[in-house]
Amino acid sequence: MTKRTPSQFGLPPELVDTVSKLGNHIRVARKRREMTLDDLASRMFVTRKTLSRLENGDPGVSLAVLASALWALGFEKDLLEIVHPEKDNLGMYLEQRRLPKRVRRSKTGDDLDF
Amino acid sequence: MTKRTPSQFGLPPELVDTVSKLGNHIRVARKRREMTLDDLASRMFVTRKTLSRLENGDPGVSLAVLASALWALGFEKDLLEIVHPEKDNLGMYLEQRRLPKRVRRSKTGDDLDF
DNA sequence: TTATTAAGGGTAATTTATGACTCAATAAAC
DNA sequence: GTTTATTGAGTCATAAATTACCCTTAATAA
Numbered sequence: 001m002t003k004r005t006p007s008q009f010g011l012p013p014e015l016v017d018t019v020s021k022l023g024n025h026i027r028v029a030r031k032r033r034e035m036t037l038d039d040l041a042s043r044m045f046v047t048r049k050t051l052s053r054l055e056n057g058d059p060g061v062s063l064a065v066l067a068s069a070l071w072a073l074g075f076e077k078d079l080l081e082i083v084h085p086e087k088d089n090l091g092m093y094l095e096q097r098r099l100p101k102r103v104r105r106s107k108t109g110d111d112l113d114f
Numbered sequence: 115m116t117k118r119t120p121s122q123f124g125l126p127p128e129l130v131d132t133v134s135k136l137g138n139h140i141r142v143a144r145k146r147r148e149m150t151l152d153d154l155a156s157r158m159f160v161t162r163k164t165l166s167r168l169e170n171g172d173p174g175v176s177l178a179v180l181a182s183a184l185w186a187l188g189f190e191k192d193l194l195e196i197v198h199p200e201k202d203n204l205g206m207y208l209e210q211r212r213l214p215k216r217v218r219r220s221k222t223g224d225d226l227d228f
Numbered sequence: 229t230t231a232t233t234a235a236g237g238g239t240a241a242t243t244t245a246t247g248a249c250t251c252a253a254t255a256a257a258c
Numbered sequence: 259g260t261t262t263a264t265t266g267a268g269t270c271a272t273a274a275a276t277t278a279c280c281c282t283t284a285a286t287a288a
Contacts, residue, residue, distance in 0.1 A: 011178055011181060011182065012185065014185075014190065015178075015181045015182065015185055015190065018181060018190060018193050018194060019177055019178075019181055019193070021193075021194055022193050022194065022196065022197065025194075025196075025197040025198060025199055026197050028199045028202075028205070029197055029199070029202055029205050032202065032204075032205035032206070032208050032209050033204075033205065033208060034208070036263085036264060036265085037264075037265065038264085038265095046246080046247085047246070047247055047248075048264095048265085049246080049247080049248095049266090049267085050245080050246060050247080052265075052266075052267095053245085053246095054177075056266095058177075058245095059176060059177045059178035059181060060176050060177070060178060060244070060245065060275095061176065061177055061245080061246095062173060062174050062175065062176055062177070062245075062246090062274090062275085063133055063172075063173045063174070063175055063176070063177065063180060064125055064129075064133075064173035064174060065245095065246095066177060067125060067129045067132060067133055067173060068125065068129070069197075070196065070197065071126065071128075071129055073197065074204060075196060075197050075202075076128065076129065076132060077132075078195070078196035078197060079132050079133070079136050079196065080132060080135055080136065080139075081192070081195055081196065082136065082139075082184065082189060082192035082193065082195065082196065083136065083139040083140050083143055083183075083184060083187065083189045083192060084139060085139055085142045085143070088142075088143055088146065088189075090146075090147075090188060091142070091143050091146035091147065092146070094146050094147060094148070095146050150233085150234060150235085151234070151235065152234080152235095160276080160277090161276070161277055161278075162234095162235085163236090163237085163276080163277080163278095164275080164276060164277080166235075166236075166237090167275090167276095170236095172275095174245095174274070174275065175275080175276095176244090176245085176275075176276090179275095179276095229288100230287100230288085231286100231287085231288075232285100232286080232287075232288090233284100233285085233286075233287090234283100234284080234285070234286085235282100235283080235284075235285085236281105236282080236283070236284090237280105237281090237282080237283095238279100238280085238281085238282100239278105239279085239280090240277105240278095240279095241276105241277085241278090242275100242276085242277080242278105243274100243275080243276075243277090244273100244274080244275065244276085245272100245273080245274070245275075246271100246272085246273075246274085247270105247271090247272085247273095248269100248270090248271090248272105249268100249269085249270090250267100250268085250269085251266105251267085251268085252265105252266085252267080252268105253264100253265080253266075253267095254263100254264080254265070254266085255262100255263085255264070255265085256261100256262080256263075256264080257260100257261080257262075257263085258259100258260080258261075258262090
């Protein structure tokens, strides 16, 4: 009944800190480019206040806002780096561990031709 | 008057694609760990539907949801990689370009002792 | 094939984000 | 020191996210 979104009852403090640092990184990138909050916000098609929330580490802002900021600052590719399958060492290990020791062809022989 | 959030009137298609790929990466990581949507969602303190939106690339989900997913999958450090000041080549160039050619001490001599 | 489970998707109620506007405080420029 | 511009923050209205619940479809296992 009661709603408990992560932003409402609080993320783990570690995550709050992480999002906060991300916001600061965006702020640094903006200032290095000599852009005001209004400058960057208008390029992102959001208001100054929304961008301000992002820079201040508010976990409630949407992915769209984050993505727009990255795009407007020239970091649009960075989002593809995170959770990348090829960098997921644990995941790759788990996947290979699940492969059968031997491969066994089905009797019906209805295999694919590839 | 009219509200135009990025998610509403649409992000640049390039960004929609990026967010979509990010969602897929999360999905791959989840499946590699043999977790169902319910499994992961409960660890994130979020409903299955919200996680589903994230995996399907909905730009409207909050940063909190993304961060929770990364945390629950063991990628919590990835968020610190993006927009990292030390990887911001353009930003570092702009910053250094703005440094004065010569440093000039103020006459009053009210400098800091550091 | 059949049974089981995961995933997709709809609705209504509630919370929250976002925009638009304004004012105050702070910092930068002169 | 004075002026100007940037930033922070509050309010209200509206759009959207999120939950909880339910049902259907698709995929997996037996």
